[in-house]
Amino acid sequence: MTIPSSREACLALDAADPLAGFRARFHLPAGQIYLDGNSLGVLPLATPERLARVIREEWGEGLIRSWNSPSPESGLGAGWVDAPLRVGERLAPLLGAAPGQVAVADSTSVNLYKLLAMALQLRPERRVIVSEADNFPTDLYIAQGLIAQLGGRHELRLLPAGASLADYRAALDDQAAVLMLSQVSYRSGALHDMRALSAAAHAAGALTLWDLAHSAGALPLALDADGADFAVGCGYKYLNGGPGAPAFLYIARRWQGQATSPLSGWFGHAQPFAFEPDYRPAPDIAQALCGTPPILGLSALEVGIEQFEGVDMAQLRAKSLALSELCIGLVESRLAGQGFVLASPREAARRGSQVCWQHPQAWPICQALIARGVVGDFRAPDILRFGFTPLYLRHVDVWDAVEQLAQVMASDEWRQARFQARGKVT
Numbered sequence: 032m033t034i035p036s037s038r039e040a041c042l043a044l045d046a047a048d049p050l051a052g053f054r055a056r057f058h059l060p061a062g063q064i065y066l067d068g069n070s071l072g073v074l075p076l077a078t079p080e081r082l083a084r085v086i087r088e089e090w091g092e093g094l095i096r097s098w099n100s101p102s103p104e105s106g107l108g109a110g111w112v113d114a115p116l117r118v119g120e121r122l123a124p125l126l127g128a129a130p131g132q133v134a135v136a137d138s139t140s141v142n143l144y145k146l147l148a149m150a151l152q153l154r155p156e157r158r159v160i161v162s163e164a165d166n167f168p169t170d171l172y173i174a175q176g177l178i179a180q181l182g183g184r185h186e187l188r189l190l191p192a193g194a195s196l197a198d199y200r201a202a203l204d205d206q207a208a209v210l211m212l213s214q215v216s217y218r219s220g221a222l223h224d225m226r227a228l229s230a231a232a233h234a235a236g237a238l239t240l241w242d243l244a245h246s247a248g249a250l251p252l253a254l255d256a257d258g259a260d261f262a263v264g265c266g267y268k269y270l271n272g273g274p275g276a277p278a279f280l281y282i283a284r285r286w287q288g289q290a291t292s293p294l295s296g297w298f299g300h301a302q303p304f305a306f307e308p309d310y311r312p313a314p315d316i317a318q319a320l321c322g323t324p325p326i327l328g329l330s331a332l333e334v335g336i337e338q339f340e341g342v343d344m345a346q347l348r349a350k351s352l353a354l355s356e357l358c359i360g361l362v363e364s365r366l367a368g369q370g371f372v373l374a375s376p377r378e379a380a381r382r383g384s385q386v387c388w389q390h391p392q393a394w395p396i397c398q399a400l401i402a403r404g405v406v407g408d409f410r411a412p413d414i415l416r417f418g419f420t421p422l423y424l425r426h427v428d429v430w431d432a433v434e435q436l437a438q439v440m441a442s443d444e445w446r447q448a449r450f451q452a453r454g455k456v457t
């Protein structure tokens with residue numbers, strides 16, 4: 032891609048952008064360039080009204096009857112009880128999943144726990160979970176905790192970030208039960224080849240569990256076609272479901288009914304409202320549910336997912352890469368010699384939707400940028416991270432953000448930020 036050489040050239044790209052119209056669907060705070068949608072997505076304009084309706088009408092008026100399916104006679108019933116599967120069904124096309132394989136529930140961490148335990152049940156003779164040392168900590172902590180609960184007979188085998196397909200093939204021996212990876216690295220934005228790694232895992236007799244926290248809504252996904260066995264992901268990042276939005280989980284149809292969630296709550300029962308004393312697992316994806324669904328969070332997430340209606344995911348991917356290429360090109364040309372080292376893969380096809388820079392002063396630079404209204408984030412020890420959300424970011428935003436970065440470096444602002452308190456979220 033040729034990097035636009037002026038702000039006007041960026042504006043021209045925005046004018047020709049087929050996704051430009053989607054920006055109007057979101058509330059974007061004035062005076063900010065938000066490059067953190069990979070941590071917490073922005074507010075869809077339709078969300079407050081939808082939540083107000085759910086609160087006033089479904090909760091306020093319908094009360095307990097809102098759990099039931101809508102009734103034409105009484106006008107009551109909001110189908111709350113079906114919300115985890117209904118919203119899962121709406122999300123499924125974005126994940127490349129045929130119907131009946133996606134549910135929305137719990138947090139990503141809890142879903143990892145449930146699905147990792149299920150995957151291990153399906154490989155009872157095997158003892159190894161293969162993953163990446165730089166995986167998001169919660170993924171590793173969940174695996175460590177589960178291993179301890181299972182009596183310490185399993186092992187977490189971690190490959191370094193950047194390990195090749197050949198390295199994974201070598202690690203996937205006859206003891207490997209599960210390959211558990213984040214498809215896009217939260218730290219570097221590196222993108223794993225799901226199809227090739229799933230095939231490698233299957234060739235070794237192992238299953239796959241993919242964390243799609245930084246993939247869902249950020250790039251086209253094809254869980255079914257790529258042979259994924261299990262997957263989880265966050266609702267509050269690129270899906271714009273709001274802070275603490277419920278997470279999602281995917282279980283390939285071939286494994287449904289073959290393994291049981293270790294959290295055998297009543298919503299995963301074959302007939303929750305039969306109130307039987309003994310647990311009888313639902314035969315389908317509902318088995319991975321546990322307790323009462325958080326209706327307000329689910330309603331907000333449903334609105335977030337609706338914003339993708341009419342979005343061509345190939346166009347979204349093309350724009351995501353154009354924005355990240357623009358960031359790389361501009362930083363490298365305008366800030367050459369100022370200590371910024373690209374920490375994301377240079378090859379576009381190997382990147383998710385973020386660009387990360389290693390810099391010894393990444394933290395104060397990040398703070399100085401935030402003070403100027405350019406909100407990216409810092410990841411210890413020395414990573415400055417910019418997330419690109421193609422539905423609401425423009426080329427000109429990238430241009431302006433790099434301009435601000437250049438001004439931060441030219442001034443002494445970042446030196447002042449250095450002496451402020453550390454330990455905040457960004």
Ligand SMILES: Cc1ncc(COP(=O)(O)O)c(C=O)c1O
Nearest residue numbers: 138139140167169213217242244
């Ligand atoms: C790859 C990945 N997995 C999981 C999580 C978070 O999981 P949870 O929503 O359970 O906090 C994050 C970010 O917080 C993440 O980046």
Ligand SMILES: Nc1c(O)cccc1C(=O)C[C@H](N)C(=O)O
Nearest residue numbers: 069070071167217218244410456
């Ligand atoms: N989940 C988060 C939270 O509860 C508070 C602050 C940030 C987050 C994040 O999403 C971190 C994120 N997973 C990351 O990629 O760094």
